[in-house]
Amino acid sequence: MEAQDSHKIVLKINGNLHAVETDSNWTLNDVLRNRLDLTGTKRACDYGGCGSCTVLMDGVDVYSCSILAVEAQGKQITTIEGLGNSENLHPLQKSFALSYAAQCGWCTPGMILSAKALLDRNPDPTEAEVRMALSGVLCRCTGYTSIVQAVLDAGRVMREKR
Amino acid sequence: MSTEFLTVGQSVPPVYGIEKTTGVLRFPADINLPNMLWMKILRSPHAHAKIVAVDATQAEKMPGVAAVITHKDVPRVLFGPYQNEIYPLDEEIRFVGDTVAAVAAKDWNIAEEAIRAIRVSYEVLPAVHDPEFGVQPEAPGAVLHYPESHELKPGDIRPDQLGTFGNVIGLKEGGPTVVNQRGDVEQGFAESDVVIERVFRQSEVNAVSHEPRACVAVYENDTCTLWCSVQDPYRLQDSTARVLGLSMEAVRVVSTNLGGAFGVKVTGRFALLCALLARRTGRPVKIWFTREEESLDSHNRSALTHYVKAGAKKDGALTAIAVRTFLDNGYWPFGGLGQNIAFAICTRPIDLYHRCPNVKWEVFAVRTNRPSTGPYRGRADAESHFPIESVMDELACKIQMDPIEFRLKNRLQQGDDLCSAPTKIMSTVWLEEAARAGAEKIGWERRSTLAASSNGARKKGIGVALVIHSCGSNPAGISEAEVTIDITGAISLFSGTADQGSEQQTTLRQMVAEVLGVLLDEVGGCNADTSTCPFDSGPFSSRTVYATGIAASRAAEEVKKQLLELAANSLGEVIGALDIGKKSVWVRANPAKRIDLGQLARLAGGSISGKGIHNAKEDRLFAYGFAATFAEVEVDVETGEVRILRLVSSHDVGRAINPMIVEGQILGGAAQGLGYALSEGFYFDQRTGTALNQWFLDLRTPSILDIPDIEPVMVELGEPTHPFGAKGCSEISYVGVAPAVANAIYHATGARVTELPMTPDVILRALYDGQRNRM
Numbered sequence: 013m014e015a016q017d018s019h020k021i022v023l024k025i026n027g028n029l030h031a032v033e034t035d036s037n038w039t040l041n042d043v044l045r046n047r048l049d050l051t052g053t054k055r056a057c058d059y060g061g062c063g064s065c066t067v068l069m070d071g072v073d074v075y076s077c078s079i080l081a082v083e084a085q086g087k088q089i090t091t092i093e094g095l096g097n098s099e100n101l102h103p104l105q106k107s108f109a110l111s112y113a114a115q116c117g118w119c120t121p122g123m124i125l126s127a128k129a130l131l132d133r134n135p136d137p138t139e140a141e142v143r144m145a146l147s148g149v150l151c152r153c154t155g156y157t158s159i160v161q162a163v164l165d166a167g168r169v170m171r172e173k174r
Numbered sequence: 175m176s177t178e179f180l181t182v183g184q185s186v187p188p189v190y191g192i193e194k195t196t197g198v199l200r201f202p203a204d205i206n207l208p209n210m211l212w213m214k215i216l217r218s219p220h221a222h223a224k225i226v227a228v229d230a231t232q233a234e235k236m237p238g239v240a241a242v243i244t245h246k247d248v249p250r251v252l253f254g255p256y257q258n259e260i261y262p263l264d265e266e267i268r269f270v271g272d273t274v275a276a277v278a279a280k281d282w283n284i285a286e287e288a289i290r291a292i293r294v295s296y297e298v299l300p301a302v303h304d305p306e307f308g309v310q311p312e313a314p315g316a317v318l319h320y321p322e323s324h325e326l327k328p329g330d331i332r333p334d335q336l337g338t339f340g341n342v343i344g345l346k347e348g349g350p351t352v353v354n355q356r357g358d359v360e361q362g363f364a365e366s367d368v369v370i371e372r373v374f375r376q377s378e379v380n381a382v383s384h385e386p387r388a389c390v391a392v393y394e395n396d397t398c399t400l401w402c403s404v405q406d407p408y409r410l411q412d413s414t415a416r417v418l419g420l421s422m423e424a425v426r427v428v429s430t431n432l433g434g435a436f437g438v439k440v441t442g443r444f445a446l447l448c449a450l451l452a453r454r455t456g457r458p459v460k461i462w463f464t465r466e467e468e469s470l471d472s473h474n475r476s477a478l479t480h481y482v483k484a485g486a487k488k489d490g491a492l493t494a495i496a497v498r499t500f501l502d503n504g505y506w507p508f509g510g511l512g513q514n515i516a517f518a519i520c521t522r523p524i525d526l527y528h529r530c531p532n533v534k535w536e537v538f539a540v541r542t543n544r545p546s547t548g549p550y551r552g553r554a555d556a557e558s559h560f561p562i563e564s565v566m567d568e569l570a571c572k573i574q575m576d577p578i579e580f581r582l583k584n585r586l587q588q589g590d591d592l593c594s595a596p597t598k599i600m601s602t603v604w605l606e607e608a609a610r611a612g613a614e615k616i617g618w619e620r621r622s623t624l625a626a627s628s629n630g631a632r633k634k635g636i637g638v639a640l641v642i643h644s645c646g647s648n649p650a651g652i653s654e655a656e657v658t659i660d661i662t663g664a665i666s667l668f669s670g671t672a673d674q675g676s677e678q679q680t681t682l683r684q685m686v687a688e689v690l691g692v693l694l695d696e697v698g699g700c701n702a703d704t705s706t707c708p709f710d711s712g713p714f715s716s717r718t719v720y721a722t723g724i725a726a727s728r729a730a731e732e733v734k735k736q737l738l739e740l741a742a743n744s745l746g747e748v749i750g751a752l753d754i755g756k757k758s759v760w761v762r763a764n765p766a767k768r769i770d771l772g773q774l775a776r777l778a779g780g781s782i783s784g785k786g787i788h789n790a791k792e793d794r795l796f797a798y799g800f801a802a803t804f805a806e807v808e809v810d811v812e813t814g815e816v817r818i819l820r821l822v823s824s825h826d827v828g829r830a831i832n833p834m835i836v837e838g839q840i841l842g843g844a845a846q847g848l849g850y851a852l853s854e855g856f857y858f859d860q861r862t863g864t865a866l867n868q869w870f871l872d873l874r875t876p877s878i879l880d881i882p883d884i885e886p887v888m889v890e891l892g893e894p895t896h897p898f899g900a901k902g903c904s905e906i907s908y909v910g911v912a913p914a915v916a917n918a919i920y921h922a923t924g925a926r927v928t929e930l931p932m933t934p935d936v937i938l939r940a941l942y943d944g945q946r947n948r949m
Contacts (some may be wrong), residue, residue: 035283051204052197055431056384056869057465064384092197101192109191112838116675117194118384118433125197143878150870152384152434153675155845156878158838 021085026048026094034081041065043084044091052092052121058113063097063149066122067169073129073148092121095128103166103173113162115153122149127163135171139164149167182688182898185834188677188775189694190431202401203388203462210390211240211278213448213461216284216292217470218267218274220315221543221863222301225265225294233291239282240455242292245275248450253413255406255440255548259507259949262417267296267776268317268505268935269543270863271470273443276832278451278459293921300708303860304496305500305540306479308341314342317507338439341541343503343512350351350536351513354520354593359483362532364493366485368572369937373483374561377855377928378502379475381550382397384876385433385679386463387471389445391452393418399426402445403435405672406712410441411704412920417446418453426705430935432609435674435712436846437549437905438473456617468612469868473548476857479501480561488570492530492584495577497561499537503547512539512547521594523562525798526642528586538910543863549714551846555643558932563639563798565914566918578613578802578918581640582606587771595649601797601895605825608889609802612824616804621921628922631812634819635922638804639913645797645902647763652718653765654708654724657686657733659782661756663772667699667726669719670710676717676904678837682726685898689730690737691755708785716902720797721788727897728786736782797893799901800826803844803910811941814934816852816919821911822885824867828901836903840886849876851912874931 024027025048028035032047044067053076054063056062060078067076067091072125093116096102107113114120123146130145136162137145139150143156190521193199196738230242245263252258263273275292279285300314309312344351352771365367389402398418399571404410409428415425432439444461452459463471479500485493499519503512520535550556563609570580588603621636628634654666667686683697689695700706703896710722738749745752745767754761774783790796806820830836853874867873892899916927919937925944 036253036394037283046206047203049206050197051200051206054203054385056386056433059463059465061870062384078871086238092195093223095196098192098198101196105195109195112188112191112677112834113678114188114191114194115838115842116384116432116434117190117199118201120194121197147877147879150384150875150877151594152436152875153842154838155841155884156881156884157841159878167231 019082021082021090022088023084024075025089026091036082038081039077040067040079040081040084043081044076050091050093054118054121056118063122063126064119066149068125068129071129071132090125095124103169104163105147107162107166111158111162111165113158119149119151120144123151123159131167131170135167136165148154179688179693181694181828185832186680186684186694188680189836190677190679194542199431201388201431202390202403203383203385205390205401207390207458208490210458211280211455212282213276213283213459214289215273215467216275216289218270220267220274220296220298221270221594222299223267223296224299225267225274226297227295227341229293230275232293233277233288236284236288236291238579239283239288239456240278242275242277242288242450243447243450243454246342249419250392251417253417253441253446255442258700259276262443262450265643266318269547270547270865271679272505273425275454276451278455278485278893289580301543301863302549303500303858303863304342305542308540308542309500309538313341316543317505328621331338332541342537342717344540347859351516352520352537354524355530357495359532359534363485366493367488368569369483369485370563370565370572371483371723372926372928374480374564374928376478376549376557376560378389378477379550379850379854380469380472380856380873381436381438382873383434383436383439383823385615386465386468387439387444388460389448390458390460390631391448393449393452394459395457396420397424398449400449400749401428401434402930403439404429404437404441404445405432405674405714407439407672407702407704408670408709408904410445413441414446414449416937418449425597428703429672432674432700433670436551437553442471444471444754448595461549465870466868469856469863469873470545473546473550475550476547476557478557479563482561482565484569486567486573488573489585490525490573490575490580493533493921494532495524495527495530497535498848500543501537501539502547503539504540504542504544506546507541515539515549515554518594522642523558524759525586525592525594526640527584528590534755542634544858547870550858551746551843552643552905555641555909556850557640559909560637560912560916564916564926564928567637567917568926573663577638578927582609594596597794599798602828602891602893604889604891605640605800605802607891608800608824610889612802612804612822615824615885616806616820631810631857633809633811633922634807635809635918635920636806637914637917637921638802639910639917641803641906641910643799643909644714644715645799645904646721646790646935648711648715649791651711651717651721652904653710653722653725653788655722655729655756656788657729658773658785659733659771661772661775663770663775665692665696665697668707669701669726670707671713671722672702674713676713677835678713678722681719682722684721684831686730688898689727696757716799716905719900719902721790723898723900724785724788724795724896729784732784732786733782736778737771737774739842740777741769744769744777767861789814795895797895797901799903799906800908801910805914807915807919807922809919809922809937811923814938816915816932816937818848818882818915820885821848821882822887823901824887825889825906826901827888827890829890829899829901830888837886839904840907841884843904844884844911845876845881847908847911848881849874850908850930851932853931853933861895
């Protein structure tokens with residue numbers, strides 16, 4: 013087998029710069045999970061079908077399994093770990109956690125980040141707009157109702173904070 | 175129900191909620207260890223073959239490859255999730271995707287390259303792709319070689335009998351796997367005023383858990399630790415110990431959280447090979463399935479064909495039910511799964527319609543060269559209720575009786591003898607109450623006038639299905655739980671159940687908190703770690719809240735008894751004068767006279783511990799849950815498309831320990847059931863056995879745009895056999911959806927859909943057949 017081409021790259025993730033070494037064919041998902049131990053970003057399918065690997069790239073929700081690590085240079089990447097933590101929860105993280113909108117939790121990081129991208133560009137979405145914006149992330153457990161409600165609830169909280 | 179409880183009955187937030195939404199919760203796939211190797215599996219391109227030769231020298235020489243194992247390198251020790259019946263690797267290959275060899279390498283790219291460099295010569299054997307062909311005497315054997323060391327129980331098939339009588343799993347040559355018979359069906363049909371005969375076909379279905387299975391194995395100092403996506407950690411512990419030749423104590427399995435499992439994530443070859451490679455290399459080894467592997471190397475819901483005949487009298491009395499079912503058991507040789515599922519298929523719907531005097535239901539569980547089939551959400555009942563509830567609907571229509579009243583007239587009553595268990599039904603049967611509550615919610619009385627609101631080609635209809643499902647009725651089920659108090663007063667619950675998303679730990683801790691009079695967040699603990707938690711059969715058959723709930727409550731009661739005895743001694747009072755709660759014990763007449771739990775633990779020598787157990791066989795305690803599912807649909811008779819306008823899912827839940835979680839399980843089960851009804855099927859090439867749609871989107875699970883707001887109804891009338899009156903409902907919510915939708919389509923169009931999934935082409939065909947029959 014040919015040795016993989018290796019690249020030294022710098023990624024800006026959750027506000028911090030990380031110098032990492034990556035093979036040419038590694039995706040952003042591979043680097044996040046296996047070089048930086050940011051395992052909150054999941055994968056369920058490998059090819060842009062499930063949305064579990066969703067992260068924000070310059071504020072836009074993207075599939076980290078479908079972006080090569082080398083392509084992510086110079087971009088601002090936000091993962092679920094960068095959104096908030098148990099001491100300082102983002103309203104979306106809080107509303108999903110409290111309302112059982114995260115059942116098994118596998119699609120949850122992708123759902124929350126897709127919802128964050130929506131609320132940043134449209135702070136007061138209708139239910140139909142929430143459904144359309146989240147349609148790139150699939151969930152197998154909740155039946156979606158509680159997810160839609162959690163996003164609408166978090167939107168309300170975020171508007172009140174403004 | 176009343177709120178006489180402190181925590182039970184409250185929608186308290188789930189204990190793992192914040193860890194799940196902040197991304198800090200580690201699933202097995204999220205574990206990365208220093209010096210860790212990646213494992214990949216070489217999978218068979220043939221449906222049935224014998225490995226003639228394997229040459230791994232090329233692969234072994236590749237830079238970065240640490241080890242390769244083939245069937246020649248593994249111990250000839252049998253293991254299995256339900257009974258010990260397969261080797262970690264075998265020379266007989268039984269389905270496309272079967273495990274041939276495994277590699278551990280520096281990263282997954284190298285491992286992937288290395289498996290491609292393994293040269294295998296196969297002798298391709300005739301394969302069985304269709305159960306109805308598989309039962310014929312001339313069919314080849316789907317499984318030929320059978321482990322000579324298998325310990326045969328009386329009635330088991332001998333190895334030399336395999337494949338000699340048409341691949342049917344069972345005891346009698348040429349006969350079915352199981353038959354459930356009472357009365358005389360011919361007599362029953364002769365007495366019937368109407369008889370319906372139908373053939374139903376259901377596709378294989380994959381659970382599509384979003385977390386692809388993972389395992390990380392560490393082997394050091396003759397001990398082995400596995401972090402693995404399984405619902406049966408104790409079974410994996412046992413299998414690993416036997417395959418590695420270690421004692422049970424030397425193997426630790428951790429499966430605390432799973433990214434969805436739905437019954438299918440059980441002990442498998444991938445985990446044992448991971449352990450063997452960790453021992454071989456002396457380094458941590460990780461495998462994480464691709465989606466393709468997660469689809470193939472799983473246990474799917476069987477493909478089935480049911481030949482159904484049922485009759486009734488004009489007054490609504492069922493006279494006879496006769497069914498012959500062919501079930502695709504997949505490659506599993508002895509069918510620990512097939513036999514089990516076959517029995518439940520032909521008994522539980524018959525229990526539901528207990529008043530029917532004449533029954534003959536034969537099930538042929540047939541070995542084929544397909545991936546394994548097994549218990550997936552609503553196991554056996556999803557398989558059997560689609561045909562039965564469809565036929566009940568049609569019978570009611572033919573005798574011009576209300577479909578709900580017809581069913582209720584023939585239903586099970588508390589105290590009736592069961593045929594699905596060797597006993598009477600001891601649990602409550604709140605089926606009628608669930609049906610009436612659901613009917614009210616959906617507006618059942620609109621049914622007679624709904625056709626008028628249909629618009630051109632778009633026809634509206636409402637349908638119902640009544641269903642039964644077990645909670646904790648597996649006679650082999652055992653749950654243990656331990657509750658401890660330490661010197662800081664901390665209360666912990668140790669339970670062997672993995673959380674697959676139903677947040678069982680929340681519900682179990684609520685019960686413990688209730689017994690001890692504390693709040694939910696005052697109970698901590700640990701789950702599904704075999705080194706610290708007592709045995710549990712696992713979260714299967716909706717048993718956790720019921721069976722593990724009984725064990726946890728008993729453990730908490732045992733601790734409470736010890737605390738009261740210690741406090742009585744210490745405070746110089748009789749137990750009856752004491753109250754417990756708020757992490758202390760006090761004298762009722764003088765609350766200032768009190769002692770806290772930490773002090774009591776010190777008095778007891780450092781800690782207090784209580785154990786509880788639920789043993790289904792010895793306790794003879796199990797329950798059945800009941801539900802009524804209602805669907806309102808709009809069918810476009812020109813395109814065959816179905817829109818779900820409303821879905822009401824009404825459940826006998828006994829009592830909801832945590833209503834938010836119960837509701838969440840009902841919503842989620844119903845949504846998954848809609849996928850089963852309308853879009854999901856897992857298909858294979860009938861000539862080669864190759865999967866055709868193993869990739870994520872091709873399995874057609876519903877998206878957020880496909881699922882309407884489902885309306886849950888909880889009927890909470892209690893269940894006396896459980897300390898807090900709870901029943902499970904995570905599976906039954908799935909079971910009734912497909913027949914309810916089929917019956918709504920029938921109501922809307924007069925066409926009987928007899929195939930799952932009910933995709934537009936299937937519906938158009940049913941519409942066409944319906945028209946042709948009327949001509």
